[in-house]
Amino acid sequence: MPETKTKPYLSVIIPAYNEGGRKGKELRKNLGDIAKYLGTRGIEYEVVVVSDGSRDNTVDVAREFSKVIKKLVVVDRKVNRGKWYSVREGYLKAKGEYRLLTDADGATAITNLKDFWPLMEKGEDIIIGSRDLKEARILKHQPKWKEFLGNTGNILIKSMMGLWGIDDTQCGFKAFSEKAVKDIVPQLKVDRWGGDFEMLMLAKKKGYKINELPVVWVDAGQSLVGLKGYLRTFLELFQVKWRMIAGRYDYRKKND
16 A cells, blocks of 8 residues: 655754765764654654765765655755755755754754744744753853854844844754745845844744744864854855845745
8 A cells, every 4th residue: 555645744954065974973863863852752754854065975874864764855966055055955845834954963952842842833933942042051162263253243143134132043953834934935045154044034024923942052063164154154144134225035924
């Protein structure tokens, strides 16, 4: 008998670039933890891994989990286009009623969803993780220079994007409803690192409620975001601001 196609309640989107090799243990642990945790929830779920032109065995590592994750989608794009190009691809390819963005290294473990479930059950459209709320816990900090740039950049981001009231715009743990994804993601234009604030700016401009919850976070220590990445993010911030001024975004909220 053919398997019935059931719409997933949750899609987990993982952008990945060169997450194989020595780093493969982080991706394997993360995928294993996702399968174990979501397997106990009694829900239909899928995992969408988008390889952003990886030059190592990232795709093979992800496909190892096809037997333990029933609905596993691995996008093997040969050309590197950027993290947020991959995030957009994953969000739009996913089928879930809710779609969770998380990082390949598992810095924000899947168990942080424990406080997201009640809000999802209430039908909230946007729930984001935060490392900066007082209830959050950082088990291992980033290097001081990264924390300094991150904190400074956060003030600039909130000022330029009108995101005051959101403590942490950049945490890689964001759940959007299918409705919010379809309304917001097709308008995103940032390809590299600044998609978080572009996405949240559009959400706020459209009138969505943004629920921010504390998470437990650990620096994996092998981030691909160096100084050039931070500079690129600041450039993207000004590009998004210019598009806002130039009227390049549609702030009307769909499907009310």
